[in-house]
Structures are given as C-alpha cells and as structure tokens.
Amino acid sequence: MSGLSGTVVAEKLPTAPVPAPRRGSFLPPFRWIFPATTLGLILFIILPPITLLSLSVNDRFDLVWGIFPAGVSFDLYRESGPAILRSVAHSMRIAVPTVILSFLVGLPVAYALVRLRFPGRGLLAELVNLPLVFPPIVLAFGLMQMFKQGPFAGVSPWVAIVLGHTIVSLPFMIQPIIAALQRVDIAVEDAARSLGASPLRAFLTTVLPIIVPSVLTGVALVFARSISDFEITLLLTTPEISTMPIAIYQAFESGSTRLGAAVAMATNLFAVGVIVILEVAVRRVRWW
Amino acid sequence: MVNASDLSIQSVTKSFGPNTVLDGISIDVRPGEFMTFLGPSGCGKTTLLRMVGGFGEPDSGRILLAGRDITHLPPNQRDCGFVFQSYALFPHMTVRANVAYGLKLRKLPAAEIESRVATVLSMVGLEAFADRHPKQLSGGQQQRVAIARAIAIRPSLLLMDEPLSNLDAKLRERIRFELRALQKQLGITTVFVTHDQEEAMAVSDRIVVMNKGHIEQIGTPAEIYGEPASLFVADFVGVNNLVPGKVREARGRTVMVETAAGLLEASHRSSSTGENVQLALRPEMITLVPAGQPASAMGGELEGTVRMAAFLGAATRYEVQVSDEVVLKVAAPAGSPPHALGSRVLCRWPVESAHALRA
Numbered sequence: 001m002s003g004l005s006g007t008v009v010a011e012k013l014p015t016a017p018v019p020a021p022r023r024g025s026f027l028p029p030f031r032w033i034f035p036a037t038t039l040g041l042i043l044f045i046i047l048p049p050i051t052l053l054s055l056s057v058n059d060r061f062d063l064v065w066g067i068f069p070a071g072v073s074f075d076l077y078r079e080s081g082p083a084i085l086r087s088v089a090h091s092m093r094i095a096v097p098t099v100i101l102s103f104l105v106g107l108p109v110a111y112a113l114v115r116l117r118f119p120g121r122g123l124l125a126e127l128v129n130l131p132l133v134f135p136p137i138v139l140a141f142g143l144m145q146m147f148k149q150g151p152f153a154g155v156s157p158w159v160a161i162v163l164g165h166t167i168v169s170l171p172f173m174i175q176p177i178i179a180a181l182q183r184v185d186i187a188v189e190d191a192a193r194s195l196g197a198s199p200l201r202a203f204l205t206t207v208l209p210i211i212v213p214s215v216l217t218g219v220a221l222v223f224a225r226s227i228s229d230f231e232i233t234l235l236l237t238t239p240e241i242s243t244m245p246i247a248i249y250q251a252f253e254s255g256s257t258r259l260g261a262a263v264a265m266a267t268n269l270f271a272v273g274v275i276v277i278l279e280v281a282v283r284r285v286r287w288w
Numbered sequence: 289m290v291n292a293s294d295l296s297i298q299s300v301t302k303s304f305g306p307n308t309v310l311d312g313i314s315i316d317v318r319p320g321e322f323m324t325f326l327g328p329s330g331c332g333k334t335t336l337l338r339m340v341g342g343f344g345e346p347d348s349g350r351i352l353l354a355g356r357d358i359t360h361l362p363p364n365q366r367d368c369g370f371v372f373q374s375y376a377l378f379p380h381m382t383v384r385a386n387v388a389y390g391l392k393l394r395k396l397p398a399a400e401i402e403s404r405v406a407t408v409l410s411m412v413g414l415e416a417f418a419d420r421h422p423k424q425l426s427g428g429q430q431q432r433v434a435i436a437r438a439i440a441i442r443p444s445l446l447l448m449d450e451p452l453s454n455l456d457a458k459l460r461e462r463i464r465f466e467l468r469a470l471q472k473q474l475g476i477t478t479v480f481v482t483h484d485q486e487e488a489m490a491v492s493d494r495i496v497v498m499n500k501g502h503i504e505q506i507g508t509p510a511e512i513y514g515e516p517a518s519l520f521v522a523d524f525v526g527v528n529n530l531v532p533g534k535v536r537e538a539r540g541r542t543v544m545v546e547t548a549a550g551l552l553e554a555s556h557r558s559s560s561t562g563e564n565v566q567l568a569l570r571p572e573m574i575t576l577v578p579a580g581q582p583a584s585a586m587g588g589e590l591e592g593t594v595r596m597a598a599f600l601g602a603a604t605r606y607e608v609q610v611s612d613e614v615v616l617k618v619a620a621p622a623g624s625p626p627h628a629l630g631s632r633v634l635c636r637w638p639v640e641s642a643h644a645l646r647a
Contacts, residue, residue, distance in 0.1 A: 187376035191434075193363040194341055194370035195390030195441060202364075205389075209380045 049268065055261035076262035080251065084266045087247035091267070093158065094233070094243060095226040098165040102222045103215065105166065106173035111203075113174075114181040129175075131168040140164060140232040147236060157238045164232040165225070172221035180214035181207070213282050220278035227271050244271065292319035292477050293354035293444040295340065300349035302335060309335050310346070311501040317479060322471050324480045326488040327498035328524070334449055336498075337481045341447045342366045354444055369438030369476075371448040375430045377422040383409070383433050384418040390441035408436040411470060428459045435467070439474060446471070446478040452487060464490045485525045489513065497521045517557060519645045522568040529569040529616050532647065535559050543644050549590055549611040554642040565644040571619040573641040576606065579632035587639035592616065594627050608635055 056076055077084075112118070113125050131139065146152050147160040184207055192202035208215075230245040237246060244267035252260035295317040302310040310332045317323045325333035338344050340351055342363030351359045358366050378386050384405055391401040409415050412432035422430055431451060438446060451467075452460045468491045471478050482488050488495050489509040497504040497512060497520070504524075505517040516522035522530070533547035535556075543556045545567050554567050569588075579591050592610035606618040606627065616635050620627075627633050 185374050185376055187372040187374050188378060190341075190343055190363070191370065191372060191376040191437075192378075192389065193343075194366075194368060194447075195437070196364045196393040198364055199362075201393075206378050210378075 049265070052261040052265050055258055056265050076259055077266060080259055080263055080266075083242075083247055083251075084263055087242050087244045087263070087267060088270050090241055091227045091243040091271075094161050094165060095223050097162045098169055098226040099219050099222050101162060101166045102169045102173040103219070106170055106177060106218065107215075109170075110174045110177035110181060114178055115186070129171050132171045136168055136229070136231045137235075139168065140235040143167075143232065144235040157236055157241055160236045161233055161241065161243075164236055165229055168229070168232060169222040169225045172225055173218035176214040176217045176221070177211060180211035184210050213285050216278060216282040216285060220275055220282065223278065224271070224275055227274075244268075292475050294319045295323075295445055295477060295479065296350075296352040297336070297340070298350045298352065300336065300339065300346040300351065302332075302339070302344070302346050308501050310339075312349070313498075313501075313503060314349075315496055315503070315506065317477055319477055320475045322468065322478045322480065322491060322493045324482060324488040324492040324495045325498055326482060326485060326495050326524075327504075328483055330500075331498040332501040333481045333483075333498050337447055337449055337479060340445070340479060341368050341370045366445075367441075367443050368445045368447050369441060369443035371434045371438050371446070371451045373450040373453060375422075375434040375451075375454075377430055377433055377437075379422055382419050382421055383414060383425070386422070386433055387437045387440045389437065394441065404440055408440045411439075411473075412436045427455055428463065431455060431463065435470070439470075439476065444477065446476050448478065448480045450482055451480075453482070453484075460487070461490075467491060489525075497524060499524075514641070515555075516568060516643060516645065519566055519568070519647065522566075522643065522645055527568045527570050529567075529571060529574075531567040531569070531614055531616075533565055533567055533644075535561050535563045535565055535644065537561055542639060545644050547614065549614040552588055552590075552642065553639050554588075554644040555640050556644040559644050559646065564647040566647050568643045568645050569616070569637060570641060571605070571617040572603070572621075573637050574616060574618045575636045576608070576618055576620055576624070576627055576633045577636065578627070579634050581634060588635075588637045588642055590616065590635045592633060592635060594629050594631050594633055597627065597629055606633075608633060610635060 057073060109124070109128060113121065113128075143160065143164045147155055147157075152160070188206050188210070189199075189202045192206045193199065197205065227244060229243075230249070233241075233243050233246055234249070237243075242250065244263075248260055248264045248267065251263045254260075295315075297313055297315040297317075300310055300313045301308070313332075313336060315323070325336060327333045335344065339346055342358070342361060342365075345360060349359070350357055353366070353368075363370075378389065381389070387405045387408060388401050391404060396404075405418070406415065409418055412435055414429060414432055414436065417425060417429060417433075422433065425433065431454075434451070452463055455463065464487060471491075480488075480491060489512070492509055494506060494508055495512050496506050499520050505512060505521045507515075507517075512521065512525055516525060516527060519530070531547045531549065531552070533545040533552070536544040536546045536551060538556070538559060538561055541555060542553050543559050543565075545552050545554055545565060547567060552567060556565075559565055583589060590608075590610040592608040594606055595609050595615065596605075596607040598605045602622055603619045604622070604624070604626065606620065608616045608618055610616055618635060
C-alpha cells in the first residue's frame with residue numbers, strides 16, 4: 001500500500017537528469033598491496049636461513065643452485081657438535097637468570113607505574129623504556145668499563161653479562177605487564193583485602209594469576225632478547241664464555257663460512273624451539 | 289544468623305589537597321539497620337564508605353565497629369563484607385572459589401567451607417552456577433556472586449558501593465527488594481551507597497543525605513520524603529515545586545510566607561520572621577478540583593489555570609499557572625477526573641506537606 005503511493009509520488013516528480021554518483025570502493029585499504037608486501041616479507045624472512053642451511057650441508061656456495069643439494073653432508077654439524085652444545089648451555093646459563101631477574105625487577109616496577117602515584121613516576125616510565133632506543137653498543141661499552149675498572153671490577157663475567165642482558169630486556173618484561181595490569185579492575189585487590197587477605201597475598205592470589213599470560217609473553221620476549229644478544233655479551237665476555245651468537249661469530253672468524261652457517265643453524269633451531277614452546281604456553285595458560 | 293554490630297562514625301574529616309571531602313561527619317548505625325548514604329557524585333559518600341571498609345584513613349575522627357576502634361585497621365582486619373560497584377569478582381576462579389576465597393583465608397575446615405558456600409549460593413539462587421566462571425554469568429548473576437562472597441565470611445558489617453548501578457532498570461528494581469529481604473533475613477548491619485533517591489527509599493531503614501562533604505539530613509525514607517530538612521534535600525528527593533518567599537510571621541509549628549502567589553501557610557523547622565525561604569511542595573501532595581467549589585479548611589489553596597497536561601499512565605502531570613510568576617506542578621493519580629487545558633482549577637494541599645526551607 002505504502003509502496004504503491006510512493007510510486008505515484010515518484011512519477012509526479014520532474015525527471016531532471018541526476019548525475020550518477022561517483023563509484024566508491026567498499027573494500028578496505030591495502031586490499032591490493034598487501035599480498036605483494038606479505039610475499040616479499042616472507043621471502044626475506046625465509047631466504048637467509050635457507051641460504052645458511054644450504055651452505056652448511058653443501059660444498060659449494062651458490063644462492064640459486066645451493067638450495068638444491070649436490071653433495072649433502074652433515075659433517076660440519078658433527079664436527080662442531082661439542083661447540084654448539086656448549087654455546088647452547090652458555091646461552092641458557094645467561095638467559096634463564098636474565099628472565100628471572102627481569103621478572104623480579106620488572107613486576108614491582110610495572111605495578112608501581114600502573115597503581116601508585118609518586119614523584120618521578122613519569123620519569124621512571126620513560127627510563128624503563130630507554131634501553132629500547134639506546135644503542136646497545138653504547139650501553140655495553142659503558143658496562144664494560146664499569147666492570148673492568150669501576151666499582152664493580154672483579155665481578156664474575158657471568159654476573160656482568162646477566163646484568164647487562166637484564167637492563168636491555170627489562171622493557172620487554174615491563175611493557176606487557178603494564179598493559180595487563182591496566183586491564184585488571186583495581187577493586188579486585190580491594191575485594192581480596194576486604195575478605196581477609198594481606199596486601200601481598202591479595203596481589204599474589206588475585207592479580208598475578210590474572211596477568212600470567214602477559215608475564216609469559218614477557219618471559220618469551222626477554223628470553224629471545226637474551227639469547228640473540230651479541231654486542232653486550234661480546235664486550236663483557238671472557239674467552240671461556242661462548243653464547244650462541246658469540247659461537248657463530250667465532251666460527252665465521254675462524255675462516256670457515258660454512259662452519260659458521262652450521263653453528264648458526266643448529267643454535268637457531270634450538271632458540272626457535274624454545275620460543276615456540278613459550279608462545280604455545282601463553283595461549284594455553286588462559287584457564288578461564 | 290549474624291550477630292549484628294553497631295557502627296559509629298565520629299566527627300570524621302578528610303581532605304584531598306585543598307578539597308574538603310568529608311567535613312566532620314558523625315553517623316550512628318544501629319545493629320541490624322540498613323543505612324544508606326545518599327547524595328550526588330562528589331558528595332563524599334563513597335569516600336566515607338571506603339573509609340569504613342578500610343580503604344583510606346580519615347584526617348581526624350574515629351570509626352567504631354561494635355565498640356572497637358577500627359579507624360586505623362587495614363581492611364583485612366576489619367571483618368567488613370564489601371560489595372563493589374564493578375563487583376570485582378576474581379575472573380580466574382569459579383563462582384564457588386570466589387565465594388570460598390574469604391573462608392579459605394580464615395582456614396576453616398573444608399567441609400565447613402563447602403557447606404557455607406552452598407548455603408550462601410542458595411540464598412542468592414545461584415546453586416546451579418557454582419562451577420561457572422564470572423564471565424559466563426549475566427550482570428545480575430555476577431552481582432549476586434559479589435553479595436554471596438561478601439556475606440559468606442559472616443561479616444559484622446556489610447558495605448555496598450552502588451551495587452545496582454550497572455544493572456538495567458528492571459533488574460535493578462527486582463534486586464532492590466531481594467537485597468532488602470536478604471538483609472533482613474541475615475539481620476546484618478548494612479551501609480549502602482547510592483545516588484538514586486528512589487533506590488534509597490526502597491531499601492533503607494534510614495537515609496543519610498549528603499552534600500559537599502556534610503550531612504544534610506538523617507532520617508527514615510518517610511521523613512526524608514515528607515519533611516525535607518533543607519532546600520538541597522527537597523530538591524534532591526524530587527520536590528519540584530519551589531516557591532520563593534519571605535516569612536511574614538511565625539506561629540509555633542507553622543509560618544506564614546509572603547510569596548508572589550499570595551500569603552501561604554507552611555510548616556517549618558527554624559524559620560524566623562523576615563527570613564527569605566523557599567516554599568517546597570510535592571506535586572503529588574496537591575489535589576486539583578474545579579474552581580468555584582467552596583473553600584476547604586484543610587490547608588493551602590490557590591486558584592489557577594491549567595497550562596499543560598501530560599498523561600503518564602500512573603499519573604497525569606499538570607502545570608497550573610497560579611499567579612503571573614508562579615506555576616505549580618501537580619501529579620494527579622490515575623483515575624482522578626481530568627482537567628482540560630485552560631480550565632480554572634483549585635490547587636489544594638495539606639499545610640504539613642508545604643515546607644518553608646531556608647533559601
């Protein structure tokens with residue numbers, strides 16, 4: 001009924017030519033460009049390790065043909081096995097304490113930055129991010145001088161490296177925890193307090209379990225940062241400490257590109273494995 | 289079920305920087321009483337409630353619970369159940385674990401915890417939801433878990449900070465009555481904070497009306513409704529006829545007020561001759577009758593013209609022009625004879641429902 005009367009009205013209207021509206025797109029931006037950029041990205045992430053892999057198992061260096069193995073042999077892996085295992089062990093001996101120390105320092109700092117109001121809060125918030133923008137080599141240089149001749153002279157190089165790694169890793173621990181704490185209702189802690197929990201107990205039983213996924217994200221990031229560190233370790237290390245990046249560097253330095261490639265591939269396999277396990281854990285741990 | 293305790297708030301003062309949030313507040317809550325702090329946002333009601341719960345200390349004054357000075361005790365040593373506006377449920381725990389949290393901290397035997405959790409969950413009608421997580425519950429159900437968790441510890445005092453404000457209007461009205469019934473059943477001394485005067489009226493034994501850090505009035509809902517002690521209270525609890533005037537003469541319990549609509553009689557508290565006042569009169573206390581009827585002896589009476597009439601279902605709202613400057617709002621109950629726009633009517637009200645309040 002109403003549709004019919006609508007038609008009648010429309011017929012009475014003057015039939016002036018209406019300019020056709022310009023055709024717009026309903027599609028989101030980057031619709032056409034992103035497959036190309038993604039393909040490029042994937043290629044450049046995948047090509048370097050493939051190159052190294054082919055280098056380490058082939059006896060010739062040819063980016064194009066090297067991918068297709070001619071005479072495959074894992075001799076280099078067998079040969080450098082002990083050195084690879086040693087570097088993995090050394091990296092772990094540094095990465096694990098670094099993760100623990102970053103958590104123990106990062107958690108209270110993140111909590112304070114989110115929940116407390118104190119003079120210098122803004123300054124602290126900037127300070128904890130400083131290692132992200134500070135060239136690591138500058139920091140490493142300063143640390144090296146501190147531990148060589150400053151008040152900390154004589155400190156074990158293991159301790160020095162862990163401290164250096166912790167400083168540059170802290171933002172990776174603090175930022176995810178800050179983001180998580182900002183999403184936790186402040187009243188949750190108050191509720192635990194009113195039900196009889198002490199301040200620490202209230203935090204440990206209510207807030208901490210809620211932010212565990214973000215803590216694990218921090219753990220994965222700090223771990224990755226620590227085992228991939230080169231500059232800080234290089235400047236603070238002694239000949240008996242050889243982390244994975246140092247071992248790769250030493251292998252290249254020894255004159256054998258192929259040996260370096262083998263060490264690089266073996267250690268990276270291990271590193272990627274640990275990170276993948278942590279990532280899976282982050283996703284699984286959300287138990288509610 | 290709970291041994292009821294009395295709460296005494298004595299001359300509590302609190303400032304944040306230059307702002308005085310609480311200015312010498314004294315309130316006594318009787319054992320088993322449902323007391324509501326009512327006021328607009330920023331009046332200090334939540335600050336005061338949090339202080340009773342142990343979240344903040346007063347600058348001066350004391351808070352006594354069952355005779356014990358708790359002013360400077362941390363919240364975990366106060367024995368107060370607290371229901372938060374956001375519910376503040378523990379998202380990683382089941383409903384059962386949420387309710388059991390406070391009982392586990394008290395190191396009760398497992399069997400006792402289990403039976404107490406079952407009891408409070410059945411009180412709030414959530415037995416079937418014990419193994420769910422808060423995110424799987426509706427807002428109203430989450431709200432009940434928050435109440436169950438707070439009463440499970442059998443606190444001496446139950447504190448509630450706008451617990452119904454996140455619910456939709458229909459649910460809010462239902463839970464009001466459930467809350468009131470539960471509180472009476474438990475006999476637990478309760479302090480409730482709200483900015484909603486209707487909600488305060490519905491649940492409370494007594495109401496404290498607060499404004500800018502001080503108390504405007506303490507009284508039963510009927511007292512707050514029928515005898516507002518100040519202009520602020522009258523305005524806040526929905527008296528929307530305020531006629532300015534000057535006291536001509538005080539006659540004991542009533543005063544004669546000179547207004548733009550003539551000389552009107554009103555009850556008063558402490559007005560003196562010559563004082564500027566506002567005459568407060570509830571729309572629902574005014575009866576409309578067609579003009580020309582004999583004068584009644586019952587109290588105030590003004591003749592005017594109907595300027596506006598709006599049918600609202602339960603009531604019809606009129607605006608009656610009784611003088612050049614004065615328009616009275618009238619709420620006539622459903623079923624009363626209608627009055628046409630422009631007709632001449634008499635507005636009548638009992639003298640004791642008109643209040644002369646200091647302007």
